[in-house]
Amino acid sequence: MKVFLSVDMEGIGGIVSELETDPEKGGGRYEESRRLMTREANAAIEGCLDAGAEEVLVADSHWNFDNLLSEDLHEAATLLRGKPRAYSMVDSLDASFDAAMFVGYHAAAGTPHAILDHTYTGRIRDVLVNGSRVSETGLNAYYAGHFGVPVVLVTGDAQVAAQARRLIPGVHTVAVKEAVGATSAKNLHPRKAREAIRAEAAKALADRRAVRPLKARTPVRITVDFQGTEHADLASFVPGTRRRGGTRIEYVSPDFVEAFRTFLAVIYVARP
Ligand SMILES: [Zn+2]
Structure with missing residues (x-):
């Protein structure tokens, strides 16, 4: 059994x-976060092994994708590290995987009471797939779904867990903290968080057949609402996009892989 494990930090x-x-400004506080992130990744890996996984590919999915401490990561896993990656947080996920898990994820941009809410970049106000607002969890789950891979576990704060459950029936979640503001939360003790993640990862993998891969209706219409008009000006340089008002662009792709590829090009270009 083969598991794709994408790990973010927020x-x-x-x-x-x-x-x-923030790896550039965070200093010692960022270094501590790397340790916490690596230990939560290990808890998920151990849960996968408990449930009989033979292979776990861990995709470091935060900032420059080089946060996890290679030496401290569980030796049963393979680490996908660094940039660029054409498909970002879910690059290298394909039909050979039995399940995907998202650990350390955060809620969509604009979510109240959610730690560091954003969707791929701080320049985005909203992303819609066929008219419905999605988070990074949603975008990445649709990508996995294209390959027939179900997302069986999502961990993060209470809001990302709730958003995942609304989008993916049967998904297992662990809320390791409950935000009281965008940068304040009540946190489980890290050891308790890791115990919960390990237990839930094992259950989620055992129950993987109860979760349907998330499939986007095709052709896929993506709408991106940016924070500013300048972002939309730049994004509309990408062929196939159409301007829809001051801050919005829209495009239609034949399938979700193409839609996601164009989305990543759009956000890459939209940097003033
Ligand atoms: Zn991140």
């Missing part, structure tokens, strides 16, 4: 502020 237990997730 949704790791104990982490609440951008300084703690």
Whole structure:
């Protein structure tokens, strides 16, 4: 059995502020976050092994994708590290995997009471797939779904867990913290968070057939609403996109892989 494990940092237990997730400015606080992130990744890997997984590919999915401490990562896993990756947080996920898990994830941009809410970049206000608002969890789950791979576990704060359950019936979740503001939360003790993640990862993998891969209706219509008109000006340089008002662009792709590829090009180009 083969598991794809994407690990972000904002949704790791104990982490609440951008300084703690910023490799350039964070200093010692960022270094501590790397340790917490690596230990939560290990808890998920151990849960996968408990449930009989033979292979776990861990995709470091935060900032420059080089946060996890290679030496401290569980030796049963293979680490996908660094940039660029054409498909970002879910690059290298394909039909050979039995399940996907998202650990340390965060809620969609604009979610109240959610730690460091954003969707791929701070320049985005909203992303819609066929008219419905999605988070990073949603975008990445649709990508996995294209290959027939179900997302069986999502961990992070209470809001990302709730958003995942609304989108993916049967998904297992662990809320390691409950936000009281965008950069403040009540946190489980890291050890408790890891115990819960390990137990839930094992259950989620055992129950994987109860979760349907998330399939986007095709052709796929993607709408991106940016924070500013300048972002939309730049994004509309990407062929196939159409301007829909001051801050919005829209495009239609034949399938979700193409839609996601164009989305990543759009956000890459939209940097003033
Ligand atoms: Zn991140």
